[in-house]
Amino acid sequence: MANTGNEKGNAKQAETEKEAVLPPKSNFSEWFNTIIDIGKIMDVRYPVKGLYVWYPFGFGIRKRVYSIIRDVLDNSGHEETLFPLLIPENEFMKEAEHIKGFENEVYWVTRGGMSPLDVNLALRPTSETAIYPMYKLWVRSHADLPIKLYQVVNTFRYETKHTRPLIRLREITSFKEAHTVHATWDEAKAQVDEAVMLYTDIYRQISIPVLISQRPDWDKFPGGDYTIALDAVMPDGKTLQIGTAHHLGTNFAKTYDITYENENGEQVLANQTCYGISERSIAALISLHGDDKGLVLPPVAAPIQVVVIPVLFKQGAEEVMAACNTVVDSLKKAGIRVETDASDLRPGAKYYKWELKGVCLRIEIGPKDIEKKQAVLVRRDTGQKEFAPLDNIVGEVTARLSAMGNDLYTAAEKRQNDFILPCQTLEEVKEAIQTGVATIPWCAEEVCGKKMEEEIGAKILGIPTKQDGVAGICPVCQNKTSKIVYVARTY
Amino acid sequence: MANTGNEKGNAKQAETEKEAVLPPKSNFSEWFNTIIDIGKIMDVRYPVKGLYVWYPFGFGIRKRVYSIIRDVLDNSGHEETLFPLLIPENEFMKEAEHIKGFENEVYWVTRGGMSPLDVNLALRPTSETAIYPMYKLWVRSHADLPIKLYQVVNTFRYETKHTRPLIRLREITSFKEAHTVHATWDEAKAQVDEAVMLYTDIYRQISIPVLISQRPDWDKFPGGDYTIALDAVMPDGKTLQIGTAHHLGTNFAKTYDITYENENGEQVLANQTCYGISERSIAALISLHGDDKGLVLPPVAAPIQVVVIPVLFKQGAEEVMAACNTVVDSLKKAGIRVETDASDLRPGAKYYKWELKGVCLRIEIGPKDIEKKQAVLVRRDTGQKEFAPLDNIVGEVTARLSAMGNDLYTAAEKRQNDFILPCQTLEEVKEAIQTGVATIPWCAEEVCGKKMEEEIGAKILGIPTKQDGVAGICPVCQNKTSKIVYVARTY
Structure with missing residues (x-):
């Protein structure tokens, strides 16, 4: 396993580390740390504790999951926006409950160039105190409501606990936070319900079942009225919070003076909600679906959905390559993310490599298959090997990818129920x-x-x-x- | 005009400010400040100097421009990744020339929670010093090269000069930076050339002509061999740097010990490049195309490409609304971003509103048009009014949007040449x-x-x-x- 500390390993050490063998998933903690590394999700060797580097392959998963998140929000009346990272100390310190919840975890910028700053700036641990002073300016009348905005940003927590990639971070690189404003408490409650429904939908799309519960009062969001949370049950039976929705009531509106003129011409406090989802979504995705051979990725999230492996002998090699190219072309045209592996590796080594990466479907084509006008299709999740006619390869692949998304959900849901x-x-x-x-x-x-x-x-x-x-x-x-x-x- | 300082205006003041009238574009500086505000690009009232808030409408432009940037890079062998924001002081301070170029502009995090940090952390002004310690670990042999990665991130400069939205910022919210590694100096040079070509292509897609030049040696990137820059000529004749590509030679490779084993088994220093583009691209887009009436947006970047305005009288109102709905449906199906304005505003007020927003094409349909089975089409850039048959509305709209992208480029290029x-x-x-x-x-x-x-x-x-x-x-x-x-x- 790679270093997690502050020292960088030298190149040779690193080389050795890369050849780490994946432990069985029953040893979940080690399995997770290893798959993050050899599955090329993140490099943990960045020289600051709790900060990690997204490998391009891991980022490819993130990109697809966040594209689903954005689509679900855009299609339900949310608009994307972007607020500054830095929050001036005076704004940050306004909401007493909120501060108590975060003050031990905030990073502070105190210097610009060679000079101390007049006002210290917090790195946002979450953006209420950055956004709500602007909402004060934006909300005037009931006609301005509801406001439903979101942003995908980096946020920061000075974690003193043991950090680990995707799960407990000092820089949360991929925090999707939504912040809404409503006329009444009930409308805000309806928004919390919608948020939970949308999050459930997002997780359904990446085949993740969730437990939905209301946190006890002593564990709700600092400054909020109540908190509904989504948790995934990890393979070791521990739960991972992978989404929260908070009813803020009028608490922040009081602090930040967010009022609107109602239909009777009175100034009234607005009701608010906020809800968030982070790269813990990727942690759950990797943990719930993966197996002893490596990653298992739902087709919607997989950077590579299909790998085509030509089975080459001296005789008929050209025909096999030609058939593989035809298959790859038609899959690409259908928008399927496909790669060919015509390398010199032994078949076993190829299987190992692509299974580790979680490629959803392996297609093998050899001389005998060509005679029979068929291909061998092997699903990553079930290992099931089937024959499919070459002249309907797009239909056959599409059907299996779609089935795999559903089957992964069903299997994960069954395991969750057993827990x-x-x-x-x-x-x-x-x-x-x-x-x-x-x-x-x-x-x-x-x-x-x-x-x-x-x-x-x-x-x-x-x-x-x-x-x-x-x-x-x-x-x-x-x-x-x-x-x-x-x-x-x-x- | 809105406040630019540290005070927040109260709601009533803000209301009045929102009714600001756009000055003529010949008064460019005031025009720009006003269009940023009333064009709903950014809110400048965030309570820290040099930090601004993206309105959803402005973010819609950003989203589309950055989608073009990502596509161009993804299609030329670049891979997206994500590195941490925080750079430990010891790594940051390694490259002497580089530090000199940035040390007066760096924000420093010195505190976590209530305690001082052991090692101060810089907010990246740019990511060489975050990325290259990892490149040391990733680059082993000539077979690993080239590496072509990019990320879209927020970066920070403690600007002491006058700040303004999109142009001079303390938080650059949308820095696309690429960092490449190559075996030889010539291969790195070829990469710089490719970068300039790709950036020119990106800018061509948003109808922006550029001046391409090599910066004099005393103005190159701190720590690099040479710098090629792309500049736009703004309406006041001043230039705005909107892209740079730097040949870094082996300078950073020496500092960060990035070596590879060449084909003769020798350890050799790698050659590197980096190149960046920021939300100044949006500043150029707004400034070069806009006019006295407001924004003029190239169709690829416009959040709303078409607005359909029913011209309603008592007689025939239903038929007009039905015809408008049919047009909107068919345009939506064709992937065109369209809205209907059936509000009670007077026609003149509607034109004003949608022209200000830079909507590319206005479609008006009244009872007489229905008789003639036609619609009135008005292009935002030329103001040209034309009739088009309703039964080919998608083709007519598509042709005009495509022509508009080209015409905006040609017009901007002519103005640039005149400058x-x-x-x-x-x-x-x-x-x-x-x-x-x-x-x-x-x-x-x-x-x-x-x-x-x-x-x-x-x-x-x-x-x-x-x-x-x-x-x-x-x-x-x-x-x-x-x-x-x-x-x-x-x-």
Whole structure:
């Protein structure tokens, strides 16, 4: 495995590191670190802790996932914008709850050139305090509402915990944050619901099932009314928060003086929401679908969807190459991302290489296939080997790519369901969260919740937004309740 | 006009400011500041000097221009990547020439949370010192070369000069920087030539002609061998640098120890180039094409390409709306970005509004047009009013959008040529640069060049890469020379 520290390895060391072998996925933590490296997602050797370099291949995945995110937002009335990175200290310090939540994690610019700055500038940990002073200027009347803007930006956290690529970063390179303004609390609530629906749709498109829950009050967004979160269950049973939507009520509007004139000519405080998604989406994508052989990428996110491998012998080599070229041309014309591997590598080495990269479909064509006017198609996720007629290769490939996206979702959803372990007692919860996510009845009182967390030594994730309504007993106060709650070890 | 300073105006003030009237373009500086505001490109009221907010409409232009930039690079063997913003002081300080060029302009992060950092972190002013330590690890053998990567990122300059949106910024929000590695100096030179060609192509696509010249040695990129620059001539005759390509030779390779094993098994220093383009491209686009009525946007960059205006009377209103809807639907299906304006505004007010926004083509349909099965088409750039048959509306619109892109280029090129004023004496140059760009013979010796700059009180822009080879006399040393040089006032 590559260095994660501050030293750079020298070139020779690095060379050796590159030949790292992928551990089995059952050893998830090591598997993840290794696939990030040999799967060419990110280089972890940048000489500052918690900052990483996107390899072009990893960036190709990011580009496609973020294109889906942008499409979903653009098609639901959001507009893209871009606000400055640097936030002046006086604006940043206005919202007391918000500051408390972030002040230990903020990077400060204090010098420009050789001189100290008059006003220190924060690197945005998130952009409320950059955007809302402008919203104060933009919002005048009810006719200006709703405002639904988003941006994709880098944000910063001075993490003191153990950092790791895509998951816990000092520079979040790919933070998509939306910030909306509404007339009423209910309209803002409807926007939070829409955000959760849109995020679920985005994750569905990259074949990722999610747990949706409302965070307990003591774990909501600093300065907000409530927080709905999307979590993925990682292969080790720990959950990864991969999206949040916050109802901000009028809290920030009060601080930043965001008011509008209502239909009666009165100045009223606006209601706001914000919601975000980051490159943790890529972490989930890699972790949920990958296997012992390497990456498995949903076709919509794969930089290379198909690899064509000519099976060459002395006899008939020209015909095989010609057939492969024809296939590649017709796939390219159909907009499929395809490469040919006519290298000298042994077949086994080729398979290894393209499987590691998560290429969705391998097509092999040899002299015998040409005789039979067919190709061999091997799906990356199932390993299933099938024959397909050459004269309908585009249709055959398209059908398999589409099926693969669905099958990956179904498989991931099944694994997720298996991770959910219904419990009735705190003892059972303690046991369950060693391998998965526990559910347990909860009366929803903070005093019981905090006691539960203390006894279990793990966090309450949240109250699922969809409840089955079956009655149970809160294990702390012993009162009857129809609510359950997720409890999990979290990333 | 909106505030440019540190105070925020209150909402009422801002309201009044929004009704600013566009001054004639002959008053270019005021025209530019006003169009940025009322054209909804950027909001200049962000409470830090030199930082601005992209309005969604301005961002829509940026998005389309950067999509062209990405396409041109992706199609010429470049790969997109992403490196960290923060550069540790020790890496940043390695290349002496480079530091000298930037040290007065660098923002420094010195604090994380409540504690001072062990190592101060620079906000990248440009990314050589972030990328090249990684290139040291990535480059091993001649087989790894060339490397051609680019990224689109925010970069920072602590500008002490007067800042203005898109042109002189403290946060350059949209810096596209490419960094390449090659085996030989000549291959790197060929890459610089390719970069200039690609940039010229990009600018041609957004209808912008450029002056291409080699900067004098005393004005090249700090740490490089030589610099080729692309400049646009702005409406006031001053030039705006809108792209640069730098041959770095082996200078940075020496500092960052970037070597490769050549075919003889020897370790050799690599040659490098870098080239960049920023949102100054948008500044040029707005400035070169706009007119007294507002923005004029090339169709490829326009967020809205067509507006359909129903001309409604009591009689026949339904038929008119139906015809407009049919037109809008067929244009949308053809991928044209179209809006309808069926508001209550007077026709004159509608024209004003959409002309200000630079919408390429206005379509008006009234009851009489329906009788004649036609629509009225008005081009934004020429104001030309034409009739077109409704049953071929997509073809008619497409042809005009395509013609408009070309015509904008031709018109801009003609204006650029008119700005170039050939001179023989320094007196003539002094006079010429009051209104345009002077050319004058130069022996290419630094001593004569610097003397020239001193006497003229303006900068030598550079030596055009295409020379006509006609002999002239250097006005300083009086020697014969076949070289001329551009002299201009610059932004």
